Amino acid sequence: MRRWFVLLPLVLLTACAGAVTKLPTVETSAVYEEAKKQRALVVKEYINSFERLQRLAYPILLANYELCGEEVTYLTGMFTANADGFNGEMREAMVKLRNLDEFIKVVYVVPNSPAAKAGVKAGDTLITINGNQIAYGEGAEEKFDRQISKIQKTGERITLELRRNDKAVTAAITPAKACNYPVYLDASGVDNAYATGTKIVFYQGLMRADNDTAVALTIGHELAHNIMRHPQKGMQNAVAGGFLGALVTGLTGVNVVNTFSNAGRSMNQRDFESEADYVGTYLMARAGYDISDAADAWRATGIRAPQQISHGSSHPPGAERFLAVEKAVAEIGVKRSKGQKLIPNDFHKLRDDEAEPTANTDEVSN
Numbered sequence: 001m002r003r004w005f006v007l008l009p010l011v012l013l014t015a016c017a018g019a020v021t022k023l024p025t026v027e028t029s030a031v032y033e034e035a036k037k038q039r040a041l042v043v044k045e046y047i048n049s050f051e052r053l054q055r056l057a058y059p060i061l062l063a064n065y066e067l068c069g070e071e072v073t074y075l076t077g078m079f080t081a082n083a084d085g086f087n088g089e090m091r092e093a094m095v096k097l098r099n100l101d102e103f104i105k106v107v108y109v110v111p112n113s114p115a116a117k118a119g120v121k122a123g124d125t126l127i128t129i130n131g132n133q134i135a136y137g138e139g140a141e142e143k144f145d146r147q148i149s150k151i152q153k154t155g156e157r158i159t160l161e162l163r164r165n166d167k168a169v170t171a172a173i174t175p176a177k178a179c180n181y182p183v184y185l186d187a188s189g190v191d192n193a194y195a196t197g198t199k200i201v202f203y204q205g206l207m208r209a210d211n212d213t214a215v216a217l218t219i220g221h222e223l224a225h226n227i228m229r230h231p232q233k234g235m236q237n238a239v240a241g242g243f244l245g246a247l248v249t250g251l252t253g254v255n256v257v258n259t260f261s262n263a264g265r266s267m268n269q270r271d272f273e274s275e276a277d278y279v280g281t282y283l284m285a286r287a288g289y290d291i292s293d294a295a296d297a298w299r300a301t302g303i304r305a306p307q308q309i310s311h312g313s314s315h316p317p318g319a320e321r322f323l324a325v326e327k328a329v330a331e332i333g334v335k336r337s338k339g340q341k342l343i344p345n346d347f348h349k350l351r352d353d354e355a356e357p358t359a360n361t362d363e364v365s366n
Contacts, residue, residue: 036093059287060216063288102140104144127161183219189203202219220280
């Protein structure tokens with residue numbers, strides 16, 4: 001009997017249906033080379049998305065530092081990397097496309113940024129910063145980040161000694177004041193973004209939008225979440241809900257702490273999203289973007305995801321968001337025509353711990 005139990009799976013496997021045509025033979029070496037080509041395409045697309053995201057985010061971070069309270073920093077508009085900063089199966093393609101080695105190199109410079117104005121170019125190798133030698137090899141990127149982060153806190157002038165085509169180049173950069181909410185790109189294809197209270201994370205799927213206005217609107221939306229402290233308020237609501245859940249658990253013996261905590265976290269979530277749409281439209285306008293067709297981003301979203309047009313749980317329906325952004329655009333237009341500050345209405349109440357700003361001449365998901 002035991003022998004039958006052993007043989008039965010083998011008999012069943014031989015009875016399974018299979019392909020009947022003669023399949024072409026594919027060499028293992030050819031598969032390997034094709035995989036390298038596809039990884040190179042993936043990395044190239046990521047690089048393009050990253051550079052586009054930083055180009056669109058940079059002016060929004062700069063133009064709105066007065067609304068960011070104490071969360072400000074000084075940015076150069078320069079992004080750097082070395083070969084040791086990457087691992088995994090995409091490393092080879094990234095190193096090749098970026099022409100990276102053990103030294104810290106400039107991989108991207110935002111147009112019209114302080115670094116660009118100082119003459120820094122992608123491909124430059126960094127040798128010293130303010131007279132201090134820049135490390136190379138393993139861990140060099142982290143060490144350089146620590147060096148430059150100290151300077152970004154004060155905004156002091158940066159002098160870089162660079163190597164470009166085997167020639168020494170010196171660049172003097174005066175960093176620009178900006179909101180201290182860095183923008184990161186996640187390689188996932190998910191069509192979403194989120195704010196943590198300290199940073200903004202974009203999934204690469206969002207960068208499929210052809211219209212820069214739609215991307216800029218989302219950047220403004222996520223920055224607004226951070227400025228208005230929605231992640232912190234959500235956590236505060238979760239703690240309050242969890243506390244109430246603990247009381248109910250103590251009285252009933254049924255553990256509802258997590259249920260009440262999640263319910264607390266979702267409290268006012270739709271209002272937070274509406275507020276981020278409203279404030280984010282202002283942030284985009286203050287950065288000089290044309291907001292006349294900003295609301296169209298929600299029609300485009302409706303085409304991609306029709307279920308969002310009339311339905312929303314934690315977020316308002318897309319149709320409502322379109323109309324609300326249109327009203328925000330009209331409101332901003334009136335203020336501009338009157339020469340008024342582009343400050344969201346009642347902003348001083350929303351950030352009641354800070355004075356109203358002067359005119360500027362861990363997460364909440366999108």
